[in-house]
Amino acid sequence: MKVFLYLLLAIGAIFNGLGAFALIRFPDVYTRIHGATKCTTFGSIFSILAVVIYGFVKGGGEGGTLAIHALLALFFLLITNPTGSHALARGAHRAGVRPVGAVVDRLEEKE
Amino acid sequence: MKRWFFFAMLLILAGYLLGGSVWLRPFGEPPRSEMDRYFIENAQTEVAANNVVTAIVFDYRGYDTLGEATVLFAAVVGVVLLLRKVKE
Amino acid sequence: MGNMPFVVSMILVMVGFLTLITRRNLIKLAIGISIIEMGVNLFLVSLGYVKGGIAPIYTYAPPGAKEMVFPTPQALTLTAIVIGLATTALMLAFAVVIYRHRGTLDAEKIRELRG
Amino acid sequence: MRKWGAWATSAVFIYIVYLILTLWTGELGLWSLGELITGAVIALLGAIPLGNIVWKRGDVRLLQPHRWILFLFYLIGPFFFSMARANIDVAYRVITGRIKPGIVRFQPHLKTDFGRTLLANSITLTPGTLTVDVDDGTGEFYVHWIYVKNPEPRPEEVCGPFPTWARRIAE
Amino acid sequence: MRIGSGEGFWGPIVWVILALGILAMGFAVWLQGRRTYKRGTEQEEPFLSGEKLSKGGGAVAGIHLYWGFAEALRPLLSRLVAFHSGFVGDYVGWLLVVLVVSLLVVMLS
């Protein structure tokens, strides 16, 4: 059980770190949004899943509340994170930031 | 010229404040704790609240909260006053 | 490392003051005041910390805990935070109205009241 | 009539969220009587301002339970799988730096707002794609693709089976 | 009705009597005026070496009073006016000065 939790935490930490490093590594805004959103969301799922499992195993009012609230936080992350990224990407495109080295940009053609 | 003078003043103030914060006391080891000890021990019996902070905010120091609500009210009234449409 | 929260709060106060005396944009001045407020709030909260203490809430508190963190500074900080928000809102409203009249936010140019 | 429906739906929604938040807080089953009553009062009052913002006509269909079951299944099954794939993909791109980005357009033929939203968020979280814009009228998606294989793609090339899922869940 | 400061004292009654006395003297002086004064004649015009004054040029605006005094103090006053620069950063800087001075004095005393 403990090993399982540690495994989940490790996966979460690794993917979160991947997101942070993608932020440094990629060349322009859109690719950074790719990396940051996908990896941090995925990593947070694992981190919070560890907490949820911990809470359910602990049981009782305390553990149950912990698990439910952590799940709720996860749910909010899951629905707000991609939306925020989408809004940022759209805002960046409207603000005139163009993808670096783009082979095709249909949105610019439309505007 | 004047700006460098202000910088010097800021440096002196920084010296005072940083010195004061270093000499204040070790972090996390308060020397006296009469008032807070009282709050922690008696909040459940006197106010019947589990959250001691709320018990302080609304009961022991409720008057501060009234003042603080007043500040917010004054700020909102001020914003309404400033941003209202004035007939030229 | 011992007194790091206190030192950091004072550094924040210094950063805010530095912003206030070097920058000229009115909104930047409001940002400086916000930074000072952050420093003061951190100072107040870290005053109440007790090593090894738990949050001062009895609901589902861990049974083996020895001590609780002091609650008074937290109550004070709550008040201070809301006061800070009120101040910020009012200052920004002033800045917006000043911009309406002058078309600029440069404090060097907004000096009709001098002498 | 429609207004009443919207109001009641948002009230139910708020009530459900409140009840989930206060699970295990009482002795009356899972909830105490006080929680149930306060939750109801909050739901009734909170639905007043949100009533004509939150729900549109036809959204009531979303409360059918089989859609929720499908949604959960989708979340755990294909969605999670492609998310994992997406992360491996990002790791690959971070390490090698092989990108060929571009913004492409495609038409998934989705009509409702919720369907479009579900698809857009799925696209954002799955391999190599990021929704940049959605045309309000025609419903065309503009997607930033990190490795463009085809400048005029069909929906399946970009996002696999997701449009079908979105149609099944939200329309 | 008097207040003392340890060395001297101040009683307003004496001053009121004094003021009444001065008023009475003024009244007496006013009574000595000429009976031949008439409105609307050349008696009303100010006498300035026999010259006629141009119409409406007789008033001194408030801003011009003590012009010579302000001119004599010009170096000091111009420096003071420059000191009140109206720039918010300066306000804060001078607040810092007051703060540091008070801190120094408190620490040293």
Add this chain to the structure above:
Amino acid sequence: MIAEFGFLVAAAVLVGYVFVSMGRLMAGPTTPDRAVALDTINTLVVATMVLLGTAFGQVVLVDVAIVYALLSFIATLYIARYLEGGLR
């Protein structure tokens, strides 16, 4: 069932990642870059808060994470709306 220390370590690692994102916030050539960095920091901090709440053994602390997950979204939306030229 003592995994608290593991939670603490994971939280520390996540806070370490915030440093990396802060580097992007510092360096980001355009404002959208900085906004993306802020978004990443938000997500990392939410995860950190949940982990720390478990590590401290206090259930009630997790509420803070929920608030954060909800509200960081709003700041992001304001930034995005500003970038696309709205809010006039």
Add this chain to the structure above:
Amino acid sequence: MTALHVLTLTLVVVGAALAAWFKDLLASVIALAGASLLLSLEFYLLQAPDVAIAEAGIGAALTAAIYILAIRKTRPKEEE
């Protein structure tokens, strides 16, 4: 624990310094929101959840919103 404190406090200082340093007002506000968020994390570490919620709700969301609205109503750049 100590390491967490040190990390978070350093981050707060960095965020505040960035907020003071940026010329672009929007970037400045973003840095301020980040600093506020990390300050909230520090409050959390100092076992003050009430203050952390207040700082999260007020410092990070509402203050950022008000600042951005005010910038939009005025000029986005700090002119020199």
Add this chain to the structure above:
Amino acid sequence: MSVIVRTISRVVAPVALAFGAYVIMHGHLTPGGGFQGGAVVASVVALLVVAFESGRWKKWKDVLLPLEDLGAMAFTILAFLGLGATFFRNILAGGGGLFGAPVPQLGPNPGALNTAGTLPLMNWAVGLKVIAGLGSVVILLSLFGREDG
């Protein structure tokens, strides 16, 4: 904003409202209280303002400002209730009845909703005040300088 943001806002708004109400309601049990919950709900107003371009905010402002008066007055009147003993006396705590139940057990406990006397009522008054005040500040700032404002 795009249709996606609007749709997600429509989902998030009631959830955040319910959560803010939960924070206000459980102010005496869990972290939170009038200010915090009020700030959460006020940011719902901010969210709606940013997500929906609409002319209805002027109407909302006209509703919110009297509500703020109402909240402040309710808080003051609750404080005046204690005037039999002293101002701000918590007359309901420990007295039995609807709000006067004692805590279930001293020390750590799961908490009960109907404790703490006037505290929940004050939480609601302050919460109402903060919601209305901050919400109207956001709306006023966003309406300033517009033709329809």
Add this chain to the structure above:
Amino acid sequence: MLIHAPILAIAVPLLGAFSLLGLAYLSRTLRNIWACLISAFTSAMAVAVAIRAFTEGVVVYTLGAASPTESVTAGGFPIRIVLVVDGLGAFMGLIAALAGVVALVYYFQYLKEEEGKSLGLSLLLLLWAGILGLVYTGDLFNFFVFLEITSIAACALIGYRTWESRPPEAAFKTMAMYTLGGLLVLISVGILYGEYDALNIAYLSKAITGSLLDKLALGLLLGGLLMKAGAVPAHMWAPDAYGEAPATATIVLVANTQAAIYAILRVVFTLFGGALAAPGIGWLIASLGITTVLVAVLMAVVQRHLGRLVAYGAVSQLGYMLLAVGVGAVARGGFGEVALTGGIFHMINDAASVGLLFFVVGAVRRATGSVDLLSLGGLGHTLRWEAGFFLLGALALAGIPPLNGFASKFLIYESTFRASPILAALALLASILLLAVVVRAFQGAFLGPKVREASPAPRGMLVAMGILALVIVVFGLFPGFFIERIVSPAVQAVLTGREAYLAAVLGG
């Protein structure tokens, strides 16, 4: 009822301010009547508290306890917020009551309805309640909160005329300075709390040992409060604020500034009066005071904006008070008592004369739409009453003998002379200059040929000015009476009342 008088004097105007806006939706007449009722009740409560404090000694009111006098727990330390009214607090309460009532009387006909009259009325009540709370409180953090209430309400009032370009600017500058001062006070409160785990002034005063950190806290407090009291060189917000605020708010703003001087007295004599009673602090305040007097008067010489000119005059009066406080802190007894008598008596004289001058300036602005001395002139032909009131207020401000300004300035000169003759000579010189300045203003605005038509002020405004003129004359003619009845208890509370203060709060 009367046992609750201290809190009613603060809570009732707050409730009034909250309810005014709602009431204004219903009917404006109702709103006006309600405001009058609130103000009458509040000033009655302030007077009742003052009578109790003058006759029975220190009044203590504990908020939230089972009974108002139960200020400490079994352990001997206070945990709840305490209102403490001693002679000084009662005196300041009287000033605030006078200022508030007069401002309200002036208010109703000064501002126009479409300019947001209800909002201004609400803010005025909030400012008033804030000043009363500031002077009555016995708790340091509560002191900070009320400082912020007064700051925000005052700044919102300063920016009242948003359609002009200058008031928002003045309000922004004032706001920045006030907020910084408040934050300095808050840091100081934090330091004291961290050392002694208490926030009660009496308890802290007993516990303070005079260590380096205490000195740091004192320095920060003094810095913030001296700024708020308008000491040179951090005085620059004051002429901006006074000059641009609507005239009805200015008298309350002056009372607010005097509350800062009250706070300096409280900090120097009560909070740090036991352990840190060094004369250096007194010399600091006195020298800042004399600098304030000189700089403000010299600046008044070159002004051409009537409101700003009077504002600089007001700042110079604040300098006199600071001078007196400083001399009192130097000596603490003997001629220090005389100085404090003069300084504290000067507060009410200053409020009356400066308030009267600003009221006249407001009437001039209302009548002509301009306060520029270059374009004014000959207003005495139409605004007869205003001209008379302006002359009276100006002479009182400059300290011409039969009026009240002289009575207090006389005491200040005498005592300052014994502390340092140079200071006294400079103060006297400044007074003469001030006379010259106000005579110039009077000449420029009211004498000379008639240049424009102006409508006289309505009756309500004249009544308010008349009240203040009456105060000036009566206080000038019978200074001994008032010094004996209301000033001397305040002075005794400052100088020797620390033990009584501590005993009243802490018991024993």
